[in-house]
Amino acid sequence: MTRLALPRPLRIAQRALQQRLPNFRVHRSGVLAFLGVMGPGLIAGLAGNDAGGIATYSVLGAETGYSLLWILPITTVMLIIVLEMAARMGAVSGQGLGDLIRDDFGIRWTIFAMAVLLIANGANIVAEFAGAAAALEIFGIPRWLTVPVVAAGIWALVVFGSYRIVERVFLSVAVVFLAYVVSAFVAGPDWGAVGRGLVTPSFRFEPDTLLLMVGVIGTTVTPYMFFYLQSSVADKGLGPEELQLERADAILGAIWTNAIALFIVVVTAATLFGAGVRLESAAQAARALAPIAGDFAEALFAFGLFGASLLAATIMPLTTSYTVCESFGWESGVSRRFSEAPVFMGLYTALIAIGAVVVLLPGLPLIGVILVSQNLNGILLPIILIFMLRLVNNPRIMGQHVNPAWLNLLAYSLTGLVILLTLVLFGTGVASWIGIR
Numbered sequence: 536m537t538r539l540a541l542p543r544p545l546r547i548a549q550r551a552l553q554q555r556l557p558n559f560r561v562h563r564s565g566v567l568a569f570l571g572v573m574g575p576g577l578i579a580g581l582a583g584n585d586a587g588g589i590a591t592y593s594v595l596g597a598e599t600g601y602s603l604l605w606i607l608p609i610t611t612v613m614l615i616i617v618l619e620m621a622a623r624m625g626a627v628s629g630q631g632l633g634d635l636i637r638d639d640f641g642i643r644w645t646i647f648a649m650a651v652l653l654i655a656n657g658a659n660i661v662a663e664f665a666g667a668a669a670a671l672e673i674f675g676i677p678r679w680l681t682v683p684v685v686a687a688g689i690w691a692l693v694v695f696g697s698y699r700i701v702e703r704v705f706l707s708v709a710v711v712f713l714a715y716v717v718s719a720f721v722a723g724p725d726w727g728a729v730g731r732g733l734v735t736p737s738f739r740f741e742p743d744t745l746l747l748m749v750g751v752i753g754t755t756v757t758p759y760m761f762f763y764l765q766s767s768v769a770d771k772g773l774g775p776e777e778l779q780l781e782r783a784d785a786i787l788g789a790i791w792t793n794a795i796a797l798f799i800v801v802v803t804a805a806t807l808f809g810a811g812v813r814l815e816s817a818a819q820a821a822r823a824l825a826p827i828a829g830d831f832a833e834a835l836f837a838f839g840l841f842g843a844s845l846l847a848a849t850i851m852p853l854t855t856s857y858t859v860c861e862s863f864g865w866e867s868g869v870s871r872r873f874s875e876a877p878v879f880m881g882l883y884t885a886l887i888a889i890g891a892v893v894v895l896l897p898g899l900p901l902i903g904v905i906l907v908s909q910n911l912n913g914i915l916l917p918i919i920l921i922f923m924l925r926l927v928n929n930p931r932i933m934g935q936h937v938n939p940a941w942l943n944l945l946a947y948s949l950t951g952l953v954i955l956l957t958l959v960l961f962g963t964g965v966a967s968w969i970g971i972r
Contacts, residue, residue: 575771576622576781578705578850579764580614580788581712584795585659585847586666588754589840592796593820595751596803597812599744601725601732604800606748607793608733610755613949614789617920620927620938620946621761622785625768626778627936632765632919633862635926645862648922651915656759656855659912660890663851666844668894669818673837679895686891689849693869694880701869705849711842712795718824718835719798724805733797749956755793756953757912758919759854766857770868775936802836852886917954924950 584592595603621632628635637645667685668678692704738744768781803820812823821836853869860867860879867879924946928937938946 575625575764575767576618576785576788577791578788578846579618579621579760579767579785580792581795581843582763582847582850583614583755583757583760583792584712584799584843585851586662586669586840586844587659588796589666589799589843590814590820591747591750591754592799593803593807594814595747596800596805597807597810597814597820597823598747599738600804600808601728601801602737603744603748603751604729604732604797605734605736606751607797607800610752610796611789611793612945613752613756614793615786616942616946616949617756617761617923618764618785618789619782620923621765622768622781623778623936624923624927624933625765626781627775627934628932629769630765631769631857631861632762632923632926633858635932636922637862637864639926639929639932640922644922648915648918649859649862652758652762652858653855655912655915656851657886657889659759660848660851660886661893663844663848664890664894666818667841667848670821670837670841670844673818673821673833682891682895685845685848686887689845690884690887692849693853693883694873705846711839714835714839714842715795715798715802718832718839719802719805721832721835722802722805722824724801729801745959749959752953752956753912753916755796756916758915759851759912761919761923762858763850763854766854766861766867770857778936802832806832848887848890852883852890855886856880856883914957917950917957920946920950920953 624630624632624635630638633645633649636648664682664685668681671681672678693701738748764785802824803814806824807814807820810823814820814823818837818840821833821840824832824836856879857867859865859882860876865878866876868876871879873880924938924943926932928943930937
């Protein structure tokens with residue numbers, strides 16, 4: 536199966552894989568081969584555990600204990616399905632998702648999808664800077680210092696770094712998620728109850744519980760993860776010959792991501808469930824741990840929040856820039872100079888600058904910003920899933936790598952579930968806005 540005869544994929548294909556990892560072809564089936572491919576799937580998955588995601592999982596643990604842990608295996612399967620399809624499309628077509636949407640669905644649908652993505656990701660970027668600032672404020676570092684330094688650092692990383700450097704930094708930052716693993720053991724949970732919660736479905740048919748379940752699914756499966764993964768696979772120059780390795784990378788990313796979510800739920804359930812604490816942010820969850828689990832648990836939770844926000848604050852503007860440029864045929868890529876990809880680098884710069892400035896505005900309702908971004912992502916998600924299913928089943932694009940029948944059944948069932956949950960979330964939001972309880 537050859538790549539599509541388009542200029543950008545051809546230029547990517549010309550970058551020999553041996554230049555990135557010596558003797559890669561010799562070790563194709565070994566550990567070195569996987570390490571050479573690993574990155575896009577793992578990073579895409581972990582980026583989903585951002586400030587909003589950590590807050591959602593914290594609320595799940597604090598308000599429901601271990602009773603809704605059984606949702607996490609389900610969301611893991613959902614994430615595996617979608618990330619695998621995105622990775623497969625990127626490897627087989629050599630194009631990003633936005634590029635394929637434009638080619639197959641036309642400019643009008645592309646403009647609509649990009650407009651919603653810009654607004655949703657813009658709001659998310661503000662939330663990530665807020666998360667990083669709130670995490671360091673726990674250690675006494677003021678927001679006015681944290682935000683400019685973080686913004687300058689992540690801007691310089693992409694503008695002056697190569698793809699290899701950026702990916703290595705992302706994977707290094709991802710190590711901070713281990714803080715949640717450690718904090719869970721520090722909290723001393725009942726691991727037997729954790730195991731029972733994972734395999735015993737039970738919940739109360741109450742509006743707040745239903746909305747929390749919708750929030751967990753929405754924060755686990757988010758559109759920017761698919762866009763980033765597919766563009767990253769294409770930009771890294773991976774092709775059909777590396778498909779099995781990249782598929783393993785995507786599956787690993789989905790599993791590791793939800794494993795971190797599990798530990799976040801466990802630590803907050805073990806310490807805050809039944810304590811009458813009502814959480815609205817991840818930083819508040821970190822502070823709430825101190826009186827119950829000690830300062831060490833608080834510090835670990837805050838450290839994880841900072842790293843997660845830092846990773847997402849870089850991934851979101853990068854994903855947005857990739858997607859917009861690919862969708863309209865503009866040059867893009869982390870390894871490009873500013874003069875080679877001015878729109879890509881300019882949009883990335885603008886998104887970071889706007890996000891940093893907005894979060895420093897006094898009196899900004901950050902919770903409102905997060906809620907707006909989640910609602911917009913909810914509107915975009917079913918549309919993107921339908922696009923993906925149409926594209927991944929197109930023989931002209933995927934050749935022999937189209938979805939098998941069993942995967943289509945799972946994927947379409949997932950899409951139907953997401954549409955139903957999105958309607959519930961959107962309807963509840965509208966009802967609340969107009970004053971109907």
